[in-house]
Structures are given as C-alpha cells and as structure tokens.
Amino acid sequence: MQNEIRPEIRKEIVLKAPLDKVWTAISDAGQFGQWFGVRFDGPFKVGEKLKGVIMPTTVNDEIAAMQKPYEGTPFEIVVGEITPQTRFSFYWHPYGVEKDYDYSREPMTLCTFALSEEAAGVRLVITESGFENIPLARRAQAFTANDGGWAAQTKLIEAYLAL
Incomplete structure (x- = not known):
C-alpha cells in the first residue's frame, strides 16, 4: 500500500524586510538560532557537520x-548549500x-530555504524533502511534527525580522 505521507513539506511566506536582512537571518548560525530556537557550536559552512x-x-x-x-536536546545538521x-x-x-534514540542509523531529510525578491518583499520558500526514506515506524510522526514546526517557523522568522 502506498504511504499516505507526502515526500515533501513546503511552506511559503512573503517577508517585509530587505533581502540582505532575510539572508542574514537564515544564513548566520547565531541569528538563525535566535528565531528558530537552537544554539549551534559554530558557523554554517558548506559540507560541515554542526552540533546544536x-x-x-x-x-x-x-x-x-x-x-x-x-x-538542551542535542541534534546535528550537515550544511548542504550556501x-x-x-x-x-x-x-x-x-x-x-528522543534523547535515547540513535538517529545516526537513519537517512537525513533536506531542508532548503530559497529566497526571491518580489514587489511586496522577499518570498521565502522552505522545503523539507526525503521523508520517503525515513523508516516507516517514524515517518508519519516526523512528517506531521515537522509540517507543524515549519508553519510555526515561518511565523518566527517574520517576528524576528520585525524586531
């Protein structure tokens, strides 16, 4: 039977801020952490694994x-593209x-933040793809939690940029 979960989450928002300010909010690890809710152990660098x-x-x-x-829950990311x-x-x-679960045995999903300027501001499109590779036992829960999480994150970056 085909899994009911879509393989990708997609959220869009038009932010009323200059492109350079939006870019810095997503590409600077310190600023990203303030609105997202994470503290990283270093800057974002292509191909590097960061703990947070x-x-x-x-x-x-x-x-x-x-x-x-x-x-305090640890996690890690691997920066793909800047x-x-x-x-x-x-x-x-x-x-x-889950603090006692070894996620290193599982594939990762790809989270992408794409920016484009428009008359009304900067369009931010957030996608998370690769859920079809997540073990079936966790797939639906991970998709549902992250779908809601990305909806909240679009509101958080908007609020951060309004400060």
Missing part, C-alpha cells in the same frame, strides 16, 4: 513554551527529539 542544542526561541513566548520541554541571497540548505534527522 534546542533552546527556546527568543521571539515568541508561546512557541518558546512549546520548545521548553526539549531544551548560495548568497538565494539559497541555504542543510540535512538533519526530522523530529529527532
């Missing part, structure tokens, strides 16, 4: 409260919040 820990976002108290139970002012991507283990 979940830290509640600084821009929305309600979402910060939802992140609080996961505070094309200035256009595209940033990384690989990670989706919904990797």
Whole structure:
C-alpha cells in the first residue's frame, strides 16, 4: 500500500524586510538560532557537520513554551548549500527529539530555504524533502511534527525580522 505521507513539506511566506536582512537571518548560525530556537557550536559552512542544542526561541513566548520541554536536546545538521541571497540548505534527522534514540542509523531529510525578491518583499520558500526514506515506524510522526514546526517557523522568522 502506498504511504499516505507526502515526500515533501513546503511552506511559503512573503517577508517585509530587505533581502540582505532575510539572508542574514537564515544564513548566520547565531541569528538563525535566535528565531528558530537552537544554539549551534559554530558557523554554517558548506559540507560541515554542526552540533546544536534546542533552546527556546527568543521571539515568541508561546512557541518558546512549546520548545521548553526539549531544551538542551542535542541534534546535528550537515550544511548542504550556501548560495548568497538565494539559497541555504542543510540535512538533519526530522523530529529527532528522543534523547535515547540513535538517529545516526537513519537517512537525513533536506531542508532548503530559497529566497526571491518580489514587489511586496522577499518570498521565502522552505522545503523539507526525503521523508520517503525515513523508516516507516517514524515517518508519519516526523512528517506531521515537522509540517507543524515549519508553519510555526515561518511565523518566527517574520517576528524576528520585525524586531
């Protein structure tokens, strides 16, 4: 039977901020962490593995409260692409919040942030693909959690850029 879960999450938002400000918010590890809710151990560099820990976002108290139970939970990303002012991507283990589970045995999904300028602002398209490769036992839960998570993240980056 075909899995009901789509292989990709896609979220879009038009941000009312200059392109350089949006770019820095997604491509600078420190700024990314403030709105996303993570602290990384270094800067984003293509091909490099970065470790991070979940830290509640600084821009929305309600979402910060939802992140609080996961505070300190470690995870890692591998930076895929950095094309200035256009595209940033990384690989990670989706919904990797169980502290006693070894996610290193699983494939990663690809998260891409694509930017384009429009009359109304900067369009940010966030996609996460590769769910079809996640083990079936975790696939639906990871997809559902991340689908909601990316919806929240579009609101967080919008709030961050409005500061």
